[in-house]
Amino acid sequence: MPEKAPTLSTSLHSIKGVGPARADALSAIGIHIVADLLHYYPRKHLDRTTITLISKLQKDKEATVVGNVEAADIRQGKRRQYFQAILSDGKGMLTLTWFNAAQYMKRTIKIGDRLAVSGKVEFFNGFQIVHPEYDKLKDNEDPVNSGLVIPLYSIPAELKKTRIDSRTLRRLIKTISDSLKEIPDHFSMEFKNQNHLCPLDQALRNIHFAESVSVLNEAVNRLKFDEHFFLQMLMALRKSSIQQTGTKALIKIGPQVKLISDSLDFELTSAQKKVIKEIKDDMARPFSMNRLLQGDVGSGKTIVSILVAAIAVANSVQVAVMAPTEILAQQHYQSFKIYAETARMTCAILVGGTPAKERKAILDGLATGRIDIIIGTHALIQEDVAFKELGLAIVDEQHRFGVLQRGDLTGKGFNPHFLAMTATPIPRTLAITYHGDMDLSIIDEMPKDRIPIITKVVEETRLEKIYTFMKEEVKAGRQCMVVYPLVKETEKSDLAAAVEMHGNLSEYVFPELIVGLIHGRMKKDDKDEVMDAYARNDIHILVSTTVIEVGIDIPNATVMLIENADRFGLTQLHQLRGRVGRGSKKSYCILVRRNFTENSKKRLQIMESTSDGFVISDEDLKLRGPGEFFGIRQSGFLKYKIADMVTDGPILRKARQSAFELVKSDPNLNQPEHELIRIRFMNEYQDKLDRANIS
Numbered sequence: 250m251p252e253k254a255p256t257l258s259t260s261l262h263s264i265k266g267v268g269p270a271r272a273d274a275l276s277a278i279g280i281h282i283v284a285d286l287l288h289y290y291p292r293k294h295l296d297r298t299t300i301t302l303i304s305k306l307q308k309d310k311e312a313t314v315v316g317n318v319e320a321a322d323i324r325q326g327k328r329r330q331y332f333q334a335i336l337s338d339g340k341g342m343l344t345l346t347w348f349n350a351a352q353y354m355k356r357t358i359k360i361g362d363r364l365a366v367s368g369k370v371e372f373f374n375g376f377q378i379v380h381p382e383y384d385k386l387k388d389n390e391d392p393v394n395s396g397l398v399i400p401l402y403s404i405p406a407e408l409k410k411t412r413i414d415s416r417t418l419r420r421l422i423k424t425i426s427d428s429l430k431e432i433p434d435h436f437s438m439e440f441k442n443q444n445h446l447c448p449l450d451q452a453l454r455n456i457h458f459a460e461s462v463s464v465l466n467e468a469v470n471r472l473k474f475d476e477h478f479f480l481q482m483l484m485a486l487r488k489s490s491i492q493q494t495g496t497k498a499l500i501k502i503g504p505q506v507k508l509i510s511d512s513l514d515f516e517l518t519s520a521q522k523k524v525i526k527e528i529k530d531d532m533a534r535p536f537s538m539n540r541l542l543q544g545d546v547g548s549g550k551t552i553v554s555i556l557v558a559a560i561a562v563a564n565s566v567q568v569a570v571m572a573p574t575e576i577l578a579q580q581h582y583q584s585f586k587i588y589a590e591t592a593r594m595t596c597a598i599l600v601g602g603t604p605a606k607e608r609k610a611i612l613d614g615l616a617t618g619r620i621d622i623i624i625g626t627h628a629l630i631q632e633d634v635a636f637k638e639l640g641l642a643i644v645d646e647q648h649r650f651g652v653l654q655r656g657d658l659t660g661k662g663f664n665p666h667f668l669a670m671t672a673t674p675i676p677r678t679l680a681i682t683y684h685g686d687m688d689l690s691i692i693d694e695m696p697k698d699r700i701p702i703i704t705k706v707v708e709e710t711r712l713e714k715i716y717t718f719m720k721e722e723v724k725a726g727r728q729c730m731v732v733y734p735l736v737k738e739t740e741k742s743d744l745a746a747a748v749e750m751h752g753n754l755s756e757y758v759f760p761e762l763i764v765g766l767i768h769g770r771m772k773k774d775d776k777d778e779v780m781d782a783y784a785r786n787d788i789h790i791l792v793s794t795t796v797i798e799v800g801i802d803i804p805n806a807t808v809m810l811i812e813n814a815d816r817f818g819l820t821q822l823h824q825l826r827g828r829v830g831r832g833s834k835k836s837y838c839i840l841v842r843r844n845f846t847e848n849s850k851k852r853l854q855i856m857e858s859t860s861d862g863f864v865i866s867d868e869d870l871k872l873r874g875p876g877e878f879f880g881i882r883q884s885g886f887l888k889y890k891i892a893d894m895v896t897d898g899p900i901l902r903k904a905r906q907s908a909f910e911l912v913k914s915d916p917n918l919n920q921p922e923h924e925l926i927r928i929r930f931m932n933e934y935q936d937k938l939d940r941a942n943i944s
């Protein structure tokens with residue numbers, strides 16, 4: 250064992266007092282060296298300001314309480330035993346209840362223990378918290394009577410096994426940091442002053458052991474800033490490298506755009522005209538465009554993409570349009586085909602199920618340049634798909650592709666201009682976090698002829714009436730959709746629920762109507778058949794899992810019934826709602842609520858009160874957090890431990906500005922004073938750098 254003082258890179262295995270079992274356990278959760286430990290930030294801090302007196306508790310609110318255990322024992326319930334403890338803070342009593350593992354709890358929590366507990370407060374013969382989070386505090390750790398700030402850490406199972414708890418971690422981190430020399434800072438004094446940041450050394454110590462809430466806040470601010478800063482550096486580097494990527498400037502306008510415009514039976518909204526101009530100007534530069542087109546469901550992104558595709562074709566390059574599902578690709582193909590014919594462009598569709606012979610002909614057409622526009626799914630990025638000259642790549646609903654990278658499509662040799670489209674209105678902070686390397690174009694206006702959709706939240710008891718109403722709509726020639734959510738645990742039960750409901754609806758509720766079923770596990774041909782039948786109005790009511798979420802366009806559909814609506818995110822509900830109201834008839838969105846918590850009520854009321862996608866997505870982000878926001882997790886992308894893009898708006902903007910300034914002044918990060926920034930950046934984001942120019 251080395252006797253020298255530890256440094257940031259000292260392995261925990263060689264720190265005296267850690268022991269091999271615990272060092273292994275820490276390793277198992279990614280804490281290998283001293284630096285990892287310092288960056289293992291507390292999940293929460295206890296101090297006077299975050300602790301509630303028992304006498305001041307409020308029902309249904311989350312609270313943290315510190316007190317002494319006055320009584321603790323196993324009790325006999327109707328069915329089984331449970332464990333209860335009474336906590337007193339001198340002014341009041343709080344009951345703590347654990348229904349599971351009563352024996353274990355009895356061994357763990359003893360009379361006289363001093364505990365910090367948190368959870369939702371209930372009222373049941375007095376205040377009570379069921380299954381609280383708890384931490385034991387030692388005598389000299391009393392945030393109530395002192396100005397102390399006590400850090401509490403998350404303790405995953407790996408650590409529990411070797412009996413590491415918050416207190417052990419506190420002691421360990423304290424011992425190590427006391428013997429640690431000053432931690433070098435990647436930011437200069439000047440930079441810190443400019444951005445009102447405390448030194449890294451101070452931040453990394455105070456995040457664990459702050460003497461007061463105000464120094465803790467400084468530490469939090471600094472560490473948040475760092476996380477935002479390095480992600481924004483990635484964005485800045487990507488953006489600058491894309492901006493330096495030469496490509497063909499698409500300058501000519503050509504006759505195609507006019508032919509298509511003249512054939513439209515509506516006038517483009519001014520928002521559509523605005524974004525078309527932004528895209529056109531961007532493509533006219535000899536550098537690769539990297540742009541995100543945002544527009545709410547039904548705002549008319551398709552025609553925008555068709556018109557800009559026509560500009561590309563006028564410049565003798567090819568266009569690829571990629572969609573996340575076959576249904577959506579088909580739908581795009583139908584729209585593109587009509588206008589392509591009008592403007593004498595050739596267009597084709599390529600999906601996973603395209604027969605081999607047809608596929609061969611298409612690949613041939615792409616290689617020779619006979620095909621101007623290719624629409625498709627993932628099938629477009631297969632290796633043997635080669636273009637004569639790809640000039641513009643358009644990706645619809647990019648976030649639904651998960652890990653799809655810009656380079657997958659643009660890597661086909663020509664650095665084409667790139668346009669991503671999304672119907673999910675992305676809150677500003679999220680947009681610059683996830684898409685900080687892109688320019689934004691926003692369609693912030695709906696076509697004028699739209700009749701607002703009527704949204705109603707109902708409970709099960711109203712279903713009878715709703716079904717009657719649906720029958721009337723069908724009698725009047727319209728169509729309906731019934732959607733079942735993904736049930737969390739298994740996809741199977743989602744499917745099962747939809748299948749069962751389909752049986753129920755077709756046999757008992759609507760025996761005289763044709764009720765169709767579509768879900769993600771169906772074969773492509775079967776799906777197409779159902780969708781075609783629905784488009785022809787050969788199916789009156791379509792029961793679906795969420796496969797219809799994006800894209801499909803059936804103007805004759807007027808009723809969207811969403812079962813268990815409380816299980817969906819608001820953004821998703823908004824997308825689903827956008828499937829109706831696409832024609833000239835009055836449309837309805839019925840949200841069936843089967844969960845009676847306050848929160849779910851509040852969430853669904855937002856849907857009743859607004860149809861503004863941006864308002865909805867902001868609320869959604871606040872209620873669900875960014876991880877769930879897109880419906881799929883963007884795994885591995887965000888390395889945030891302490892930063893929070895929902896609440897960090899001002900810090901994020903400052904970090905972004907300074908990261909972009911830095912990259913502008915030193916694009917390759919090779920100035921010596923940026924050495925430490927470069928090292929940390931490469932540690933964290935090297936693999937995400939794509940084509941940016943530093944090594």
Ligand code: ADP
Nearest residue numbers: 515516517518545546547548549550551552696
């Ligand atoms: P989204 O942005 O959700 O992809 P679409 O492009 O599918 O929306 O457009 C929805 C419907 O609105 C389509 O039927 C389209 O033809 C129509 N549409 C598009 N632009 C306009 C407009 N300016 N005025 C009227 N209808 C329009």
Ligand code: MG
Nearest residue numbers: 550551672800
């Ligand atoms: Mg669309």
